[in-house]
Amino acid sequence: MTQSKVKFGLIGFGAWGQHHADAITKCKGAELAAIAARSESSAARARETYPDAFVTTDYRELATRDDLDVVDVVVPSDLHHEIATCVLENDKHLLLEKPMCVSLADCDHLIRLAAQQDRLLCVGHELRLSSMWGKVKQMIEDDFIGMPQYCLVELSRNPYRQGADGWRYDIDRVGNWILEEPIHFFDLAKWYLQRSGTPETVYATANSRQPERPELQDNFSAIVHFSGGAYAVVSQTLSAFEHHQTVKVTGTKGALWASWSGAMDRTRHPTFSLRAFDGNEVTTVPIDKPTGELFELEDQVERVVEAIADGRPLHCTAQDGRWSVAMCLAASESVAKGKKIKIDPACSLHES
Ligand SMILES: NC(=O)C1=CN([C@@H]2O[C@H](COP(=O)(O)OP(=O)(O)OC[C@H]3O[C@@H](n4cnc5c(N)ncnc54)[C@H](OP(=O)(O)O)[C@@H]3O)[C@@H](O)[C@H]2O)C=CC1
Numbered sequence: 001m002t003q004s005k006v007k008f009g010l011i012g013f014g015a016w017g018q019h020h021a022d023a024i025t026k027c028k029g030a031e032l033a034a035i036a037a038r039s040e041s042s043a044a045r046a047r048e049t050y051p052d053a054f055v056t057t058d059y060r061e062l063a064t065r066d067d068l069d070v071v072d073v074v075v076p077s078d079l080h081h082e083i084a085t086c087v088l089e090n091d092k093h094l095l096l097e098k099p100m101c102v103s104l105a106d107c108d109h110l111i112r113l114a115a116q117q118d119r120l121l122c123v124g125h126e127l128r129l130s131s132m133w134g135k136v137k138q139m140i141e142d143d144f145i146g147m148p149q150y151c152l153v154e155l156s157r158n159p160y161r162q163g164a165d166g167w168r169y170d171i172d173r174v175g176n177w178i179l180e181e182p183i184h185f186f187d188l189a190k191w192y193l194q195r196s197g198t199p200e201t202v203y204a205t206a207n208s209r210q211p212e213r214p215e216l217q218d219n220f221s222a223i224v225h226f227s228g229g230a231y232a233v234v235s236q237t238l239s240a241f242e243h244h245q246t247v248k249v250t251g252t253k254g255a256l257w258a259s260w261s262g263a264m265d266r267t268r269h270p271t272f273s274l275r276a277f278d279g280n281e282v283t284t285v286p287i288d289k290p291t292g293e294l295f296e297l298e299d300q301v302e303r304v305v306e307a308i309a310d311g312r313p314l315h316c317t318a319q320d321g322r323w324s325v326a327m328c329l330a331a332s333e334s335v336a337k338g339k340k341i342k343i344d345p346a347c348s349l350h351e352s
Pocket residue numbers: 011012013014015016017036037038039040042043057058059074075076077079097098099124125126162163164165167180293
């Protein structure tokens with residue numbers, strides 16, 4: 001690896017952006033050189049916490065600086081496309097939070113722009129870097145369960161945070177609630193069932209606790225069918241308590257059962273376990289380091305640094321990010337129409 005540090009700019013210093021700042025600061029190969037917030041109060045907090053960083057309330061002023069290698073964008077989802085476009089046009093590598101964008105046309109535009117500018121575009125699907133969710137993937141690839149046939153990714157949690165200005169509860173800004181958490185689970189399910197072909201259809205249903213706000217879907221479930229006959233169930237409720245995520249994958253020979261629980265998604269003190277059945281006996285699989293989105297965020301920053309400095313492949317590419325958005329949009333369309341939606345290999349969407 002080259003000796004000089006990879007210089008990061010960060011746009012967005014809200015709930016998750018502050019964790020990105022912390023993760024960048026902890027990474028040996030990275031330096032947090034600049035931060036853009038929107039409000040004066042967030043900018044003041046950034047200055048106080050990171051006195052060595054350049055801080056602005058104008059993201060364009062950050063994107064046009066010539067001392068940055070990569071810009072990390074952690075803003076409300078409806079602003080991803082506008083701000084990411086500015087970053088790429090200014091020749092910076094880009095780490096963009098999920099959902100990549102709230103429309104496929106915008107995802108496609110960013111993919112073309114990144115290629116044209118020859119810049120990396122990494123999307124923040126950090127769960128792939130988890131010591132436990134990643135171990136599940138490795139065991140499937142090592143044929144521990146035989147050919148995977150069934151995958152359940154389930155979350156039971158407390159309601160979403162409002163977000164700055166309440167953007168997460170404004171459907172025009174958040175896109176839909178499937179783009180918030182279930183997007184991670186579609187990504188995991190496709191990853192786990194990769195040996196069983198490609199996703200072909202999705203059927204989804206959802207409901208809301210507030211009759212006057214039917215678009216805010218607290219409960220959501222989807223079934224995705226794959227070309228090789230396997231299927232995945234993605235299901236979540238936001239009407240529960242704490243944060244509990246389960247993955248079950250079964251195959252022609254065995255089964256895996258992974259669970260993660262914490263007082264909230266961002267705890268550094270979760271409980272988790274992975275149990276495995278090889279067709280004969282059940283064992284508990286050791287997990288070599290703690291798992292949780294704060295740990296994975298730190299690993300994600302390291303992967304981006306290694307990709308920029310050493311050319312290591314990214315854990316989640318722009319194409320992966322786009323696919324997950326396509327799945328969420330297809331699932332949302334299925335909920336609205338009450339019909340199964342077909343997903344073609346290019347991920348354009350059709351009624352089935
Ligand atoms: N991968 C993952 O696991 C997670 C991903 N996310 C994603 O991260 C993104 C941010 O979520 P979250 O942090 O929870 O949201 P918040 O609402 O807490 O933070 C968003 C921040 O963006 C800032 N902002 C808005 N417009 C601009 C602008 N033009 N320039 C600079 N800053 C701006 C706001 O600034 P101000 O405070 O000044 O108003 C606010 O602080 C979302 O896309 C979300 O989906 C979120 C959580 C986890």
